[in-house]
Amino acid sequence: MALHSFLWCILPVFAQSSSLDTFSYEKLNDKIQDVNTTSQEKLYYIEAYYKKAKKDNNYNYQMNALREKKNLLDDEAILDDIVKQMVAIAHESNDIKLLAMAYEDVSNVAFRKRDFQQALVYGLKSEEYYSKANDEYGLYAIKYNLGSLYFYTNQMDKAKVYFTATANYYNKREGNNNLLGYISSLYSLGKVGIALHRTDTVNIIMEQAMAATESLTTKADIEFEQAYLNYVIGANYYLLKDYTKAEQTLLKALSIIKENADYTNEHLIYLYLGKVAWDTGKKEKAIGYFKKIDEFFTQKTFLNYDLREGYDYLIEYYKENGDAHNQLLYTEKLISLNRIFEKEQYELTNALHYQNENKKLEESKEVLRQNLLNNKFNYTLWLSMAAVLILLLVLYAYRQNLLKTKLRQKYELTVNRFSNKREISKMPDLVVKDEKITDVVSASASHIDEHKRGGTTEERILLELQQLEGEKYFLQPISMKDLAAKLNTNTTTLSKIINNSKHQNFNQYINQLRIDEVTDDLLHKSNLRKLSIQGLAEQYGFGSAKSFNTAFQQRTGILPSYFIEQLELDEQGKK
Template sequence: MTILRNMSFVFLILFPFTCLLASEKPDYADIRKHYEDLEKNDIRALPYVNQYIRKAKNEANFAKLVQGYRDAVLFTPSEQKKLVYADSTIYAALRSGDNDLISIAYLGKGIIYYFNFIKFKPALDEYVKAYQYAKNTKDEYLKHKILYHLGVVKNYLGYYREAIEHFNDCIAFFEQKTKDPLHPNEIYNNKRGYLNSLHQISVCYKNDEQYSRSDSIVNIGLSKANESNDFLLEKSYFLKSKGILNFYHDNYDGAILYLNQSLPAIIKVGDFEWVSIIYFYLGRSQMKNDQEKAIKSFQKVDSIFNKHHFVVPRIRSNYEFLINYYKKKKNIDKELYYTKQLLKADSLISKDFTYLSSKIHKEYDRQSLLDEKEYLEQTNFNRTVLTIIFCILAFIFLLLFILHYRKEQNILIKYKALQDKFDSAGWVNKAQTESFIHSIEPKKMILTPEISNELFEKLSSFEKNHEFTQKGLTQNKLASMLKTNTYYISTFINETKGMNFNHYIGELRINYITELLYSNQKYLNYNIEALAEECGISTRQSFSDLFFEINGIRPKDFIRKRKEEVGSG
């Protein structure tokens, strides 16, 4: 009983102190100590991260809440949950009113889109927002982090020289920071920034076919990454680059060796963009000695494409190798499948590049991020105007082409019709010696049969001897030549031909010159004036108009078609 009484007494004394200790909540640093040394995507960190977030919410401490959600992004293995936490980070940052935090939040979401989903469109949208909020920041680390990610997008788009400028700036900044007296975590982050910038600039130089410069940077990167076991992933990226460079130096065994060494760590972090590129270059290297292995590597690229709906332009030819392989094997099903896959890849690449190229040129300039907006708005306006002008000109050219095509088709039809006449037996003779016989039934004859027969004989001789080619031939002159009067001439032509005197003479002349052009090649080299003179017509224009009226085609077009026909024959 005494012992129980003594224990009760001790409890009563210690109880207030126990309550006081229980009421003392751990601070933010204490909570983070439980997980800050864990690796990315380690779920053991999540209970403590949630405790950190609850504390920040209860205290309405939005700056700490931003940190808590960023930690959740880091340690959550689910890619979809990373996006959810990224949105929560943005919400908390906006509530904080701190532009640096807002910029960091948008940048973080962009990185998730890029690294976890390889979605350049939404990633670039988030980078744009991060850039806008960081315009006036004094945080140089944040500025260069944004600059780094802009360089990544520009490298993807093929703007290698601009990306190289970004990465050179980042290399200079991060390298200097690794030498400053900073907290070990800050030094680590700057070292990673330095190594990643080295890796990206080596990729730029490789893409720009500056292989020797890329080689030297990769060797520097490997040397620096080997200084610590903390940078095994960064080392793997340099090994990957060394493998690709070996391929371009035709050292295929070396390429296979380095590429295989790089794969495990890059697969582990889920970087399927570089995994697909590694498999592509493995396939290219294996093609020299083991085609079956190469095809398996190419098929792994296709598997990644099917799973993630992503392909980079540089490995588009992956499908060309597969198509050609199965074409030689006469495997129609496989050839068709990979042809369809190539079409899908082309569509995706085209869509991404159209969007990204336009977007990046609206938002950034390699000379100065801060002064870009005004300059590029004007550039965009100019491009729009030029596009409209180009569309109008294209429409006009298309219209002119259609009109020209229709005109040429009409000329061809008319020429063929004339050609059919010439190919008909006796057409020329009929045209000259029997041209007065018209297809219509003559009306009741006004002239006596004697006069008509006499005029028939005289006009036949007139036509046969080509007397109609005389210049300045009038109805009076013809009447005088035939020793008759103009009334008889006019009446006979009207009755037998159904036309007046001028039309009669004009038709004789045009039929005559047309026959010469068709039957004698030397006339094809005459100019229009000479042809007009040959058939008795006084002016070039009159000849051209009359030729068109009777034949339905201009003399120059008839000559061109006839030359084409003679030349082809």
């Protein structure tokens, strides 16, 4: 809705018997400034003031009227119309001071809309016109605004230059308004010091600011200004790790700042109160403060850049507590918030690119661009990489656990295979009196002798192999030729018999006998476990540790070092 249409809609409310055309500028201004006049009534009087100024071709009064309207309205479309009118009037007047005022208001409206590109472009233009107009008061007012813009966009070096300039200017001038300007400049310099962690500097600045408040004209002004200074002082106490003073000072500031409906600074206080609670181990209390920041973001859909830190704590808290749902929730909110900041920072970079052509501003542009590149966050990419990393870690952990389980199963199978093999050897020597047992033993021996005398060659060789196995011939280096000679046969016949009966070649057969022997011995003889792998290999007939490892793993599915380690662990567990 256009501004004049909006104003026309409210005119019937104020129908009066006499016209306002006869009112003087002074009388209309008194009505506008009267605290008992409602906002709608003020708009009515402002419209009359503006029409009168336009009829009189008075550019200054037209500008005054539009400024009063701007301060009363919130609708962005209407505000855009107002500042366009102001620029048009200023250009029509060809008055440098009016041009400075017009561009100052355009910059303020853009900043209010978080359009930092336009805010910077027109703020710098306003500064240029105020300089040409030799209007120091207006010049330092816009310098303060530019300092605030650079502070908000994290350009602390530039912010410091502007706030220092305004503090020096207001400090040299008399009057309550200049005193307030001086205190505000010191307050802003204190915030820059907090951002840069210059705690000593902050202390000095805040002492100067607190002393200056004592010269204000009313108690209400003193309390109001000191509340904001206490916010900075409390934040500084936090940096100094004086958590008790930090909490006390921040709480002292909170009530007045809340009454002022200054939501951003209210929630910055919550941020520091939360950090104090977090650092002192009161994490549940801290989370309550950080959730207030999240509620503010949910309501406003934007935040001061510093407030994003609250989400880092929320994410860390729920990560520590294993609450993946809330960890993801606040991560997504931080990504959404960070996209807003990235867009705002990008627009500011563009503004510098197109507006600042002289050498000084060109250098500032490059510094800003570099800082943006260094500070820009891409949380979407981070989240994706984190998700992939977590998935890989989970898969790795799963595979490791599965491998560990399988290895343990193979170990237990190996142990079970040999656990009872030497039980007889552990028994004391007994005199066998049972005739049935004696008969069985005798029958067995007779059966072997019978096969030696009349059995086939294969049966004879197998029986002799069995006897040699009992004598552990395989623990010495032996070739197939040596074994064939020992068995009174040739290598071809021996190889065929081993392949048919053992389903292995000669080397596999010998290695299996050796591995079974060393496995059984390791299971029952703990002193053997103290030998090195090379020592075990040599003792059990292997030429090297590598061939021993390979043969052991082929037979059992595990390495001998793992087998020994698990045996030791099992024994320790039994103690």
